[in-house]
Amino acid sequence: MNSDDNAHAVEDFAVRAEAWLAANVPTRWREHRGALSNTEADEFRREWDRQLSAGGFAGLGLPKEFGGQGLGLAEEVVFHVLAAKAQAPDGLARVGKILTAPMLVSHGTEAQRAKYLPKILSGEEVWCQGFSEPGAGSDLAGVSTIARKTEGGYLISGRKTWTSFVQHASRCLVLAQTDRGAPRYKNLGMFLVDMNQPGVLVNDIKQISGAVHFAEVQFEDTFVAEDDRVGEEGDGWAIAMKVLTDERGGTETATRYVEIRADMDLLLASCAGRPELAGELEDLDIRTELLRWQLSKVVDLESGHGSEFWRAVSILKVLWSELWQDVARLGLRAMVPGDREHWRNQYLESKAVSIYSGTNEIQRNIISERVLRLPR
Ligand SMILES: Cc1cc2nc3c(=O)[nH]c(=O)nc-3n(C[C@H](O)[C@H](O)[C@H](O)COP(=O)(O)OP(=O)(O)OC[C@H]3O[C@@H](n4cnc5c(N)ncnc54)[C@H](O)[C@@H]3O)c2cc1C
Incomplete structure (x- = not known):
């Protein structure tokens, strides 16, 4: 496509997106957002993820063969601008869509993509990001959560903090040490952890504004299958950098x-x-x-x-x-x-x-x- 065709394609997309947003942003959200209880607001946000998927506006930048729309950053930016102007809800599926999905496209296996991408894009599964810890934020390579080998997978133990969306999440992207003896940056793995199992404890953290956007998460011998490790042991740091760049x-x-x-x-x-x-x-x-x-x-x-x-x-x-x-x-x-x-x-x-x-x-x-x- 030459640049004129490209510009026309983006304009056509903008017209379609604007019309869809005008017809679909819930009036109650737009006009009475401040009066909604947290539970009601979360239901609007969850429903919005489903609407985006049904309307063909989920995974805009994700390649078509992986269930996305195969569009570019220009369309993504246009959609975000129009959605903000239309006062659309912010969905709950942000971590899954922006962080997990592109990471699975670049580093995941066929089986991981088939298992997770459809539910991320449909808004059925909410994800959270378990990177930061009480002793490792800016110095992310210093995470001390450990993934110990066990039959068929790993047992994860450690404390994550500031974990956004965890109250809604059924899956978490966890950065953990796989080898205490390996050199820094080579000792980490990336895991796709099921949050609905014993050994996952969540404690809400209230922010200065009164909102509760995140929580602390304690993993106590939480099982994750070998098939749910992304890349090889030791690839965790490189994958985390890809995730943070997308973010x-x-x-x-x-x-x-x-x-x-x-x-x-x-x-x-x-x-x-x-x-x-x-x-x-x-x-x-x-x-x-x-x-x-x-x-x-x-x-x-x-x-x-x-x-x-x-x-x-x-x-x-x-x-x-x-x-x-x-x-x-x-x-x-x-x-x-x-x-x-x-x-x-x-x-x-x-x-x-x-x-x-x-x-x-x-x-x-x-x-x-x-x-x-x-x-x-
Ligand atoms: C609203 C919110 C949502 C978040 N959601 C998530 C989430 O979903 N998942 C997740 O994993 N994390 C999340 N975080 C955590 C966030 O990524 C960390 O708070 C951030 O990386 C900083 O780490 P820290 O809090 O440990 O601060 P520290 O790393 O302890 O930093 C303290 C201060 O020291 C400064 N500092 C540290 N090192 C340097 C340096 N080398 N050079 C100069 N200054 C330095 C920092 O800039 C900061 O001002 C969230 C945070 C917030 C506020």
């Missing part, structure tokens, strides 16, 4: 851009005529548009998948997370009477975004060492 890709930026733009428009409207805030508002407004530009640059670079693409992707997470925090901070400081609850919530929720998927300090280390090749 930091462009699609979350698309959603965040729309949310930040909406917050900026709210701020600009409510603070018009306040000269003391004018300079800061203009600065944040420019940064919001720079984010949009950077996102479109990533999409343009995708076909190359070269170093320029990864350079741009690495920078996105730092850009949007710090911008959202700064917008929320100004929103709180502006003290607009009717908007206080909104800004309080945004301020507290935005605290987490410079931490998850790797903290911004770690992102900056990656950008300086691996993208800019600066000396240590």
Whole structure:
């Protein structure tokens, strides 16, 4: 396809997606989201995963032979932008779709793909990501959870923390040591663990905003079959890096851009005529548009998948997370009477975004060492 055909294909997709979203985003979610109980909200989110699948909008970037739609990053970004504008629910299947599925395509066996991909894409199975531990977050290679060999598989023991979606998950992607004696980075394996079995204990963690997005998970001799190890023993670190790169890709930026733009428009409207805030508002407004530009640059670079693409992707997470925090901070400081609850919530929720998927300090280390090749 030449670039004109490509642009037309993306436009056609956008028209189809916009019409589908207009017909399918539940009115109750769009108009009364804040009044829903957590249980009701979760049911909307679970149902949304099923709707996406039925409508042909699940696994947009996944190759067709694996049950996906075989589209590119441009369509994925367009869909995320339109879904955020339509105020669609965020599904619960994020870890399965964004992390597990592409990992199984690149590193899984035929049997693993056949067993797991259909249920991930249909929204039937929710996954969580068991990487971080109380003693290993930024230093992920230091995980101490161990997978000991047993007949037919492994027994997993250890503590994972900050595990998002675990309350809904039936499967977990677990990074664990397979060989205590092997050198660092060569001593890890990646496992697909069934969470509905004895030896899995989940303790909720409440966030500063009052939400409960994650929990601590204790594995006590939890069985995982040999067939559910991804790659070989010792491949865990390389696979974890692939998973983390997918996690930091462009699609979350698309959603965040729309949310930040909406917050900026709210701020600009409510603070018009306040000269003391004018300079800061203009600065944040420019940064919001720079984010949009950077996102479109990533999409343009995708076909190359070269170093320029990864350079741009690495920078996105730092850009949007710090911008959202700064917008929320100004929103709180502006003290607009009717908007206080909104800004309080945004301020507290935005605290987490410079931490998850790797903290911004770690992102900056990656950008300086691996993208800019600066000396240590
Ligand atoms: C909302 C949310 C959801 C999450 N969901 C998941 C999940 O589903 N699964 C999962 O596995 N994890 C999840 N995490 C965990 C997240 O990946 C970790 O919190 C993150 O990697 C940081 O690890 P840590 O908390 O152990 O902090 P630490 O690694 O202890 O870091 C503490 C501070 O030291 C700084 N620091 C550490 N090392 C360096 C260095 N080399 N250079 C410069 N600064 C450094 C960090 O930037 C940070 O400011 C989630 C976190 C949040 C906030």
